[in-house]
Amino acid sequence: MKRLWFKGAGDVELQEVPIPEIDENGILVKIAYAGICGSDVHGYTKGGMFGGIYPEPNTFGHEFAGVVVETGAAVVDFKVGDRVWVDPLGCVRDPRLTCTAGGFGEYIAVIKPVKDVTVFILPDELSFKNASLIEPFGVGVHTKNRAKPTVDDKVLLFGAGPIGLMAWSALKHQGIENLIVAERMPSRIELARSLGAHVVDNTDIDAYEYAAEQFGTATVNAYERPDVTVVVDCVGIGALMGEYLEKGRCNSRFTTLGLDQTPLTIKPGEFMSKQFSVFGARGYEPVDIKEVIEVLVNGEVDITRIITGVYALEDYEAAFAAACDRNSGMKVVFEIDGTL
Numbered sequence: 408m409k410r411l412w413f414k415g416a417g418d419v420e421l422q423e424v425p426i427p428e429i430d431e432n433g434i435l436v437k438i439a440y441a442g443i444c445g446s447d448v449h450g451y452t453k454g455g456m457f458g459g460i461y462p463e464p465n466t467f468g469h470e471f472a473g474v475v476v477e478t479g480a481a482v483v484d485f486k487v488g489d490r491v492w493v494d495p496l497g498c499v500r501d502p503r504l505t506c507t508a509g510g511f512g513e514y515i516a517v518i519k520p521v522k523d524v525t526v527f528i529l530p531d532e533l534s535f536k537n538a539s540l541i542e543p544f545g546v547g548v549h550t551k552n553r554a555k556p557t558v559d560d561k562v563l564l565f566g567a568g569p570i571g572l573m574a575w576s577a578l579k580h581q582g583i584e585n586l587i588v589a590e591r592m593p594s595r596i597e598l599a600r601s602l603g604a605h606v607v608d609n610t611d612i613d614a615y616e617y618a619a620e621q622f623g624t625a626t627v628n629a630y631e632r633p634d635v636t637v638v639v640d641c642v643g644i645g646a647l648m649g650e651y652l653e654k655g656r657c658n659s660r661f662t663t664l665g666l667d668q669t670p671l672t673i674k675p676g677e678f679m680s681k682q683f684s685v686f687g688a689r690g691y692e693p694v695d696i697k698e699v700i701e702v703l704v705n706g707e708v709d710i711t712r713i714i715t716g717v718y719a720l721e722d723y724e725a726a727f728a729a730a731c732d733r734n735s736g737m738k739v740v741f742e743i744d745g746t747l
């Protein structure tokens with residue numbers, strides 16, 4: 408079978424290797440589509456350490472969907488022909504190695520297939536191409552779910568990249584109407600607006616001031632602040648958390664998927680007085696994946712328009728070039744077997 412082999416920054420090889428073997432508890436999946444993640448881009452541009460594709464050289468690709476083509480003797484929950492999305496955690500022995508799962512290849516062995524936990528059977532109406540979004544979509548949905556938003560919340564979401572727009576579409580599907588997206592990149596603003604998002608370009612405009620114009624202000628414990636009850640950070644720079652601590656309203660929640668290591672200054676007395684809740688969001692849980700599938704199938708927004716490039720595995724150089732171009736590429740996916 409064909410697979411991509413990550414050797415280091417800017418160095419990927421298309422290889423011909425044997426189809427992986429499964430044991431009695433495993434299943435073998437033929438991959439239809441696989442998406443290039445931001446972490447793959449980090450690895451491709453800076454080296455495996457920066458994208459979790461480590462130790463290098465290694466297999467990579469962790470956003471994929473396909474068909475079960477073989478099951479181990481002890482497997483009862485899956486059968487040949489099942490259309491599935493697989494959590495890359497189910498394909499690795501060490502949870503720190505999910506980015507090395509091996510989705511950029513024709514077949515993948517799932518070591519621990521657990522129904523509705525690591526492997527979900529896809530509804531017929533969900534295409535494999537769109538199902539390749541489930542993994543990153545899970546991250547976006549998990550990020551917003553950490554703050555437990557409800558229809559009464561007034562939400563300010565930072566970032567209209569793939570994950571931000573996925574979080575946005577899930578918030579829309581929840582029926583949250585007071586929802587502003589702050590983004591600076593023109594191409595992302597344009598796409599978000601074309602999907603129907605209320606976007607503020609916060610290059611020159613302060614997103615919190617803009618939110619105050621839209622939602623009004625609230626005065627609690629003598630602090631007058633923009634009436635934003637939930638802030639969702641899908642950008643991930645530490646400065647956004649710092650800005651929240653200064654401009655956030657009392658009794659609000661902030662949730663972030665950021666990896667930024669920059670230290671922040673916190674005034675504990677003010678934090679106490681404003682009764683802030685700050686949540687970190689890492690990965691996703693099965694409940695998030697259920698919601699993702701529901702939004703992909705029944706959401707009124709065609710979020711799959713974020714797929715801006717589809718490439719054959721052989722065209723990996725062009726695919727990575729497109730994925731690395733943040734000004735034009737949103738989500739780039741490999742069509743590994745379009746006949747499935």
Ligand SMILES: [Zn+2]
Pocket residue numbers: 444445446469470542543
């Ligand atoms: Zn990913």
